[in-house]
Amino acid sequence: MIAPETVAIAFIGTGVMGKSMAGHLLNAGCNLTVYTRTKEKAGSLLEKGAKWAGTPGEAVRNAKVVFTMVGYPADVEEVYVGKDGLFENAEEGTYFVDMTTSTPTLAKQLYKEAKKRGMHALDAPVSGGDIGAREARLAIMVGGDKSAFEDVRPLLEKLGTNIVYQGEAGAGQHTKMCNQIAIASNMIGVAEAMVYAKKAGLDPENVLKSISTGAAGSWSLSNLAPRMLKGDFAPGFYIKHFIKDMGIALEEAERMGMEAPGLTLAKSLYDELAGKGEENSGTQALYKYWE
Known part of the structure; x- marks a missing residue:
């Protein structure tokens, strides 16, 4: 299991919900780097000590766990693939936790690509809206390898109160x-x-x-x-x-x-x-x- 205060984390997407979620990880003592398209949206996190990255690829360098919380499946693909994407710039053994509500098909593709690179990918969409995110009371539904889920569970517990492993990749979605x-x-x-x-x-x-x-x-x-x-x-x-x-x-x-x-x-x-x-x-x- 990964202890929050010992791990470097990248958080991609600090919108209505992502900003609160990233804030909880920062408050838990995580070494946090953030990336979002509009830097101003991450302003309060940067003031509290988070580091800023200009691209997803820059954010993931040296990170052990990467959370993504963006808008659409196309946005998920954009941050994960390509020269400046997460997969190309992450180290072997990195954990990816996509909390975007996306397609089960894409979740399975990300899982397979991560596996091929010696990495771990979980699909972990959430429910609870801005209130749940702000109060760390989200419901988190997780798909992927059970062992990877158990490894990152201490981090998920900083974000939600109802955290359930649902099964193989795509099951969370x-x-x-x-x-x-x-x-x-x-x-x-x-x-x-x-x-x-x-x-x-x-x-x-x-x-x-x-x-x-x-x-x-x-x-x-x-x-x-x-x-x-x-x-x-x-x-x-x-x-x-x-x-x-x-x-x-x-x-x-x-x-x-x-x-x-x-x-x-x-x-x-x-x-x-x-x-x-x-x-x-x-x-x-x-x-x-x-x-």
């Missing part, structure tokens, strides 16, 4: 698809319930007190419905990234010969919102569909 499928239909229900409460002349916040702890209870109802009611649509998780995730899940479902009517409906509603300029809003902006 498949589990995240299950997560996103469950959220997609639930978000429709949460938004509809709040709109219904308002139209019925009820106090929606009072309604939340009754329904959030009963059978209707969910993370989205407790954490995102209050944001809807306050008109707070800032991104804890971007609509554009949720659309990406739902697209991956639909492709995987089709590949398995499975129909997903709830997921299909949810994606169509979010696609409509994105078409109206809401792609950079948080997923709770689904509430606006009824306005």
Whole structure:
């Protein structure tokens, strides 16, 4: 097992969630180097002692463990491959932990490439949004070699509280698809319930007190419905990234010969919102569909 205070870490991607996650590793005593496309986004981490790298390749030199948390599968490929990418510049024995929600297919490709180079690759997407990242309470679902998972577990424990090994490479991403499928239909229900409460002349916040702890209870109802009611649509998780995730899940479902009517409906509603300029809003902006 790798002790946080003894290891050099590279963290690639310091956006809404990545910045908080990298901060927890820095606070745990890790020797941290960061890279993100916009240096300003890493400003608070650099002020606390993190080192800056101009490319992913520069970030990974001398790092034992590399975390990646970027936007899209294409972004994952971009940071891992090529002359300035992670694979070409990392040392044998390096551990890669991709926490981006990406495709199971790509996760398997990264695993095979790492294996070929004498390295370790895990797919470890997360759930919990900006709140979970900030409070180190993320759910982390992991695919890859069990031994590599056990080695980096002490580091994952600095980021989340529900850390589950799911199986071989790609299993973490498949589990995240299950997560996103469950959220997609639930978000429709949460938004509809709040709109219904308002139209019925009820106090929606009072309604939340009754329904959030009963059978209707969910993370989205407790954490995102209050944001809807306050008109707070800032991104804890971007609509554009949720659309990406739902697209991956639909492709995987089709590949398995499975129909997903709830997921299909949810994606169509979010696609409509994105078409109206809401792609950079948080997923709770689904509430606006009824306005």
